Amino acid sequence: SQQGEEDPQALSIQEGENATMNCSYKTSINNLQWYRQNSGRGLVHLILIRSNEREKHSGRLRVTLDTSKKSSSLLITASRAADTASYFCATALGSWGKLQFGAGTQVVVTP
Amino acid sequence: GAGVSQSPSNKVTEKGKDVELRCDPISGHTALYWYRQSLGQGLEFLIYFQGNSAPDKSGLPSDRFSAERTGGSVSTLTIQRTQQEDSAVYLCASSYPDRVENEQYFGPGTRLTVT
Numbered sequence: 466s467q468q469g470e471e472d473p474q475a476l477s478i479q480e481g482e483n484a485t486m487n488c489s490y491k492t493s494i495n496n497l498q499w500y501r502q503n504s505g506r507g508l509v510h511l512i513l514i515r516s517n518e519r520e521k522h523s524g525r526l527r528v529t530l531d532t533s534k535k536s537s538s539l540l541i542t543a544s545r546a547a548d549t550a551s552y553f554c555a556t557a558l559g560s561w562g563k564l565q566f567g568a569g570t571q572v573v574v575t576p
Numbered sequence: 577g578a579g580v581s582q583s584p585s586n587k588v589t590e591k592g593k594d595v596e597l598r599c600d601p602i603s604g605h606t607a608l609y610w611y612r613q614s615l616g617q618g619l620e621f622l623i624y625f626q627g628n629s630a631p632d633k634s635g636l637p638s639d640r641f642s643a644e645r646t647g648g649s650v651s652t653l654t655i656q657r658t659q660q661e662d663s664a665v666y667l668c669a670s671s672y673p674d675r676v677e678n679e680q681y682f683g684p685g686t687r688l689t690v691t
Contacts, residue, residue, distance in 0.1 A: 498679070507580075507667065507682040508619075553618060557678055563632065564680060566611075566619040 471554060471570045479575055484541040486570040488554030495557040497530055499539050502551045544574045580683035582668050588689045589658055597653045597686045601670030608651050610643060611667045625651060658690045
């Protein structure tokens with residue numbers, strides 16, 4: 466079964482709006498990462514948040530982590546058409562950082 | 577610098593045939609991972625290499641799947657006697673060794689279609 470579960474499965478917004486997606490996981494983690502995938506091919510790392518961090522920013526991205534609820538959120542502010550992609554959370558387990566991915570949130574940003 | 581490369585980008589094969597998928601990681605990345613992504617799904621972990629050894633093969637779905645890595649660099653994923661359920665995108669990633677903060681760099685994937 467998936468370690469991470471994203472919510473919603475799909476999100477459609479207009480340019481300029483914010484997009485928020487959530488990820489829940491089941492076991493203790495070392496860190497949680499968010500990746501973006503365009504057109505069903507290679508993934509691109511967006512941001513990493515450690516288990517002892519609660520919030521992190523990178524450009525238009527804001528990630529929160531609540532280890533007590535085993536959940537994380539990714540906020541994309543002022544979205545652009547180029548943000549159209551699938552977004553995956555991945556939790557790092559174990560000593561060598563094995564990643565387990567959720568099923569992803571498909572985001573469509575319309576001009 | 578060069579990123580992770582995979583070949584072929586697309587492979588169509590008949591059921592029952594063997595296929596080999598190749599991954600060239602980023603130079604200096606001793607950790608290498610194979611994942612499988614079925615249509616509309618998340619990534620399913622297959623195998624992890626540290627150097628040439630594979631300390632975690634727990635994700636390989638059956639004994640028809642095997643992988644090797646030589647010279648601490650190129651890796652080959654082999655699927656024997658392919659089945660239709662093997663159809664998926666196979667993604668390879670690499671990262672720096674022994675880092676818990678394990679940002680992985682992905683290749684573009686190989687789309688395998690078994691007819």
